[in-house]
Amino acid sequence: MHIPDGFIDLPTSGIFAAASAAGIALSLKGAKKSLDEKSAPLAGLTATFIFAVQMLNFPVAAGTSGHLLGGALAAVLVGPYAATLALSVVLLMQSFLFADGGLSALGLNIFNMAFIGVWVGYGFFLLIRKLLPKTKSSITIAASIAGLLSVPAAATGFVLQYAIGGTATFSVQTVLAAMVGTHVLIGIGEAIITGLAVGAVMASRSDLVYGWRGNSSLLEIRKSI
């Protein structure tokens, strides 16, 4: 669910648009460093992947279904910088082409989903990876917890924006309780799917997983005995 136009006032939207622009500038720098000149096609295909995977329906019960938000998943798979860029582009295209998320609210939406979602997720991923032994299953567990926490964190970003410049009459406490409450539930789904998906990538192409790369040993050249 993306914020539409007129839901948060203009000054607040402006502040967050500036923050998002700054964040994108930093991510562009970071992505260039970590992905070298490969960044454009790979980040582009990551954006495409995120866009497509958000259309994959995960049935919950009784006809309801949810879908992946993908912030933490992208951060673990391609690194936080490329993930931020990919998600920002997805949000940009969704608002310009599908009217999903207001044009004037683009900064707000990018801030919540492409920054908070990705970086809170990646932060917890790093923390938990550090606490756990250096095994492949630790990556899966860390990714899963990152997914769990990234969703309510992004929702908190929305509540912050609502507290500063919300135009609705619900009290901030009510919105906080409703948003964080529902998004903890969504986060549980996100955690399960993120964990399963990262686990599956780890099983077949662990070399692609950014969050594992530091741990994997480089090609070893053994001398013949």
Next chain:
Amino acid sequence: MVRNINKIEISHTELGHHHGHDVGERLYLHRHSIVHSLPPHVKIVAAFMFLFVVISTSITQWQLFIFYFSLILLTLTVAKIPIKLAATRSLIEIPFVLFAVLMPFFGTGEQFSIGPVDLYRAGLLAGLSIVGKGTIGVLIAIILSTSTTAREILRGLEKLKLPQLMVQIASFMLRYVNVVTDEMERMRVARASRGFEATGIKHWKILATAAAALFIRSYERGERVHLAMLSRGYDGVLPHEEVTKVSVKIWIKALTLPFLALLAHLLMIVWK
């Protein structure tokens, strides 16, 4: 034979995608109109300016909103966009409309009643404001994406100084979104032809594995595309088209609408 397989896929599609069409072309409605002919970056600037005027208007000045809506309707007519199409596409804002509908019933402050129902004045106004502004915002975006191809919108954003790398990421996304969603669709058909039907959480592992496979395929495709580009001389910058200067006349034409909206807004302030 290949044709037939394609047909089966189309009839089974759950994603609501038309195959073989660019995501931008799918939304784009080819017509000949002033709105269509304007350069994309001019259109984007006009859209944002109009939007800013609308959002900074208080809902208590409801006459202005009627005026804004008539301007939008006028643009839809001039652009030859069927109202029905615009209405169907604007259904995307339903979740927030539901949120806004609740507001008059749960709130604080001054109350009044219509028949047997008690409503909160502040909540009603805020709800109307969210629906009104949200709808105008959605309609503006729809006019933009219906009268401009996705590629042109991107070119417009590039002219408005969206960073090169972002433009490239977005162009790759537009170029490959159908390839990747088709890949996802083929995986779905493969699952379905093996008797798989996702009904609940117990099937998430299979779906998540499919998502993982999709990631691996996308990533590998990204690598292949990158290598192909390198072998054709790619050095981080995509070749550029000739830049044509936009005349003042075109800017004036495009900015008529936001200017009219602003004028009405200012007149209202002076008049009050």
